Amino acid sequence: MAEPQHVPVLLEASLEYLNVRRGGVVVDATLGYAGHSSAIARRLGPEGKLIAFDRDEQAMARAKARLAALAEELGREMPTVEFVPRAFSEIAKVIEPRSLDGLLADFGMSSMQLDEAHRGFSFRADGPLDMRMDPRSELTAEQVVNQADEEDLANLIYEYGEERRSRRIARAVVRARPIQTTAELARVVSAAAPSMKGDKIHPATRTFQALRIRVNDELGEIQSLLKSAESLLKVGGRVVLISFHSLEDRLVKDKFKEAAKDGGLEVLTKKPVVASEEESLRNPRSRSAKLRAAEKIFVRRR
Ligand SMILES: C[S@@+](CC[C@H](N)C(=O)[O-])C[C@H]1O[C@@H](n2cnc3c(N)ncnc32)[C@H](O)[C@@H]1O
Numbered sequence: 043m044a045e046p047q048h049v050p051v052l053l054e055a056s057l058e059y060l061n062v063r064r065g066g067v068v069v070d071a072t073l074g075y076a077g078h079s080s081a082i083a084r085r086l087g088p089e090g091k092l093i094a095f096d097r098d099e100q101a102m103a104r105a106k107a108r109l110a111a112l113a114e115e116l117g118r119e120m121p122t123v124e125f126v127p128r129a130f131s132e133i134a135k136v137i138e139p140r141s142l143d144g145l146l147a148d149f150g151m152s153s154m155q156l157d158e159a160h161r162g163f164s165f166r167a168d169g170p171l172d173m174r175m176d177p178r179s180e181l182t183a184e185q186v187v188n189q190a191d192e193e194d195l196a197n198l199i200y201e202y203g204e205e206r207r208s209r210r211i212a213r214a215v216v217r218a219r220p221i222q223t224t225a226e227l228a229r230v231v232s233a234a235a236p237s238m239k240g241d242k243i244h245p246a247t248r249t250f251q252a253l254r255i256r257v258n259d260e261l262g263e264i265q266s267l268l269k270s271a272e273s274l275l276k277v278g279g280r281v282v283l284i285s286f287h288s289l290e291d292r293l294v295k296d297k298f299k300e301a302a303k304d305g306g307l308e309v310l311t312k313k314p315v316v317a318s319e320e321e322s323l324r325n326p327r328s329r330s331a332k333l334r335a336a337e338k339i340f341v342r343r344r
Pocket residue numbers: 048049050051071072073074075076077078079095096097098101128129130131148149150151152153175263
């Protein structure tokens with residue numbers, strides 16, 4: 043198998059805002075290919091602990107191999123690593139309150155998930171309409187595409203895809219059903235809403251984003267994480283969140299604002315941190331990334 047590729051985004055800023063110290067306890071809620079986690083592990087030292095979540099067990103198996111290689115390299119300097127193959131919405135069931143020095147999440151899918159045609163995330167590679175990050179979950183993109191009624195489909199594409207031509211796309215999809223593969227869906231969407239002058243993205247990008255968000259309940263997952271984050275941090279602990287589209291970023295921004303108003307968190311990023319031109323060229327995935335960070339400043343009495 044070819045070496046998986048996933049380049050961590052905003053790595054330097056993530057480490058700086060997480061303020062990883064030797065002996066710390068840090069959660070990486072989205073292990074992926076352990077890009078961020080490897081850099082965190084190097085800083086934690088032998089008394090430190092890294093707890094890594096990913097709901098994609100295939101991704102986790104690869105990340106485990108990568109971290110095992112790092113452990114060989116670091117020897118006694120390697121921190122303890124605990125793997126949690128669950129959704130990060132379950133974080134409060136696994137992590138003790140006020141126990142974390144740092145919490146990182148780098149939302150969305152990894153380049154590996156996108157590159158593997160059989161996972162069904164990509165309109166560039168033909169595969170089954172799946173899109174599940176966790177293959178144990180029930181809902182697939184194929185079910186949404188073929189079973190949702192036209193109005194629900196249009197609303198979904200409008201809301202989660204921020205696609206203005208959602209009604210036209212939904213009508214075309216319903217007429218073309220059954221649709222079984224990513225390439226078929228991409229063709230139907232592109233014919234219904236072709237690229238317009240100046241468009242920088244593929245015409246199916248927004249529709250695929252909408253389906254992926256729905257299938258994986260991505261916004262619900264983020265809301266659950268945001269609900270628990272503050273209570274899991276020690277005073278002085280940091281939370282660092284990387285979003286890839288405005289729906290995700292808005293949830294983070296609003297939650298931070300609310301927690302800052304209540305006095306529980308201090309927001310460290312007045313504006314979100316974005317990739318430099320150099321990083322955007324080197325890693326196109328970083329172009330839409332926005333990092334926001336906050337520090338817990340006191341323990342609430344509830
Ligand atoms: C963008 S990648 C993370 C990449 C990682 N930071 C790196 O540098 O290698 C996101 C990962 O988070 C996982 N993921 C996404 N949503 C999740 C959720 N709600 N719970 C657990 N894992 C999730 C995905 O399966 C994917 O492997």
